[in-house]
Amino acid sequence: MPAPEELVALTGPPAVLIYDDWYPAIRAGELSPKKMATAMLCGIPLVLGRKSTGEIWAMRDLCPHRGIPLSAGWYDGQRVTCKYHGWQFEPCSGECQEIPSLTSHDHLEPTKIYAGALPCVERDGYAWVYVPSPGAGRVKDIAALPAPPRLPTFSDNFRNAHLTADLPCNVDHGIIGLMDPAHGPFVHQAWWWRSAASIHEKTKKFEPIPQGFRMSGHTPSSNSAPYKLMGISGEQVTTTIDFVLPNRRYETIRAGEKWFSSLTTVTPVTPQTCRIDVIAAWNVFRAVPFVTAIAKYFGARFIAQDQQTMVEQARGLRFNPSLMLIDDADQPAKWYFALKQARLEGRDDHPLSGPVELHWRS
Numbered sequence: 550m551p552a553p554e555e556l557v558a559l560t561g562p563p564a565v566l567i568y569d570d571w572y573p574a575i576r577a578g579e580l581s582p583k584k585m586a587t588a589m590l591c592g593i594p595l596v597l598g599r600k601s602t603g604e605i606w607a608m609r610d611l612c613p614h615r616g617i618p619l620s621a622g623w624y625d626g627q628r629v630t631c632k633y634h635g636w637q638f639e640p641c642s643g644e645c646q647e648i649p650s651l652t653s654h655d656h657l658e659p660t661k662i663y664a665g666a667l668p669c670v671e672r673d674g675y676a677w678v679y680v681p682s683p684g685a686g687r688v689k690d691i692a693a694l695p696a697p698p699r700l701p702t703f704s705d706n707f708r709n710a711h712l713t714a715d716l717p718c719n720v721d722h723g724i725i726g727l728m729d730p731a732h733g734p735f736v737h738q739a740w741w742w743r744s745a746a747s748i749h750e751k752t753k754k755f756e757p758i759p760q761g762f763r764m765s766g767h768t769p770s771s772n773s774a775p776y777k778l779m780g781i782s783g784e785q786v787t788t789t790i791d792f793v794l795p796n797r798r799y800e801t802i803r804a805g806e807k808w809f810s811s812l813t814t815v816t817p818v819t820p821q822t823c824r825i826d827v828i829a830a831w832n833v834f835r836a837v838p839f840v841t842a843i844a845k846y847f848g849a850r851f852i853a854q855d856q857q858t859m860v861e862q863a864r865g866l867r868f869n870p871s872l873m874l875i876d877d878a879d880q881p882a883k884w885y886f887a888l889k890q891a892r893l894e895g896r897d898d899h900p901l902s903g904p905v906e907l908h909w910r911s
């Protein structure tokens with residue numbers, strides 16, 4: 550698999566990005582008071598860290614003085630010091646607190662200068678960063694922002710896992726690949742999943758939700774082998790999959806007390822590349838040892854199949870071919886583009902006026 554930086558060279562056209570929202574930038578476990586970390590998000594180079602008090606922070610990785618990356622400097626768990634002229638910044642606010650070259654003859658007040666701090670919160674093992682529209686300036690009131698997303702959980706005790714994969718395509722291709730039902734039997738062929746020969750017609754119910762759509766389904770009293778393995782039998786299984794702008798897919802499976810929950814996001818790393826992150830939690834098989842390792846193994850194989858396919862797709866997309874979306878298998882992708890366009894234009898109309906059924910073979 551190519552490294553993330555090599556992926557940029559492989560890619561096709563950029564996507565238009567949605568700003569003024571939260572995106573996962575990096576695993577929160579990588580942030581420490583001893584060392585700064587870097588990440589790319591929406592084409593913005595970020596420097597991130599954790600204060601000795603535990604709070605995490607993110608700033609544009611550019612000194613406001615001459616633009617050298619702040620990550621080239623020093624961090625003591627409280628202040629970031631620029632490597633070039635030693636300006637010191639409080640990283641949560643970005644406020645400049647010290648300009649070593651100033652003398653009593655200067656009237657410049659350092660605290661009037663800010664590095665580009667971005668709102669940053671820790672949730673579900675990730676540092677979520679709020680990315681304002683280009684040129685919007687500093688976000689002063691974090692409390693006024695919409696809440697960052699959270700993985701839904703339904704009991705106090707559960708296990709969890711996460712997976713991540715860089716994709717060489719723009720965020721739109723990553724998202725429509727994620728919601729595409731027709732690739733399953735081809736891309737995810739495996740003895741433990743299914744084969745192309747198992748394709749059959751399906752009917753799925755969709756309904757509009759704010760900024761997205763929901764696919765819902767009930768399996769009355771499922772006695773199928775996978776559900777029995779999960780320790781579920783004779784109970785109604787309810788599955789809900791929500792897609793919500795800008796990039797979130799929530800899947801919830803519930804049967805009585807048992808539940809599985811995942812939040813998958815496709816995040817623009819640059820306008821041409823993206824990254825898929827899956828966070829999952831469950832209270833099924835809690836008593837079985839090694840289940841997290843097994844779940845991660847199969848989950849990682851599954852994501853690697855999508856990743857491999859998108860690496861191959863990127864080879865085609867470099868030539869900017871004209872593409873098509875068909876009914877009904879590509880209908881969720883059409884809704885995604887319509888929802889995104891409405892959001893970019895500041896309209897609040899919705900492509901679904903009510904519940905609909907879609908039919909496809911997969």
Ligand code: FES
Nearest residue numbers: 612614615631634
């Ligand atoms: S470039 Fe950072 S202090 Fe001058």
Ligand SMILES: [Fe+2]
Nearest residue numbers: 726732736855
């Ligand atoms: Fe897939």
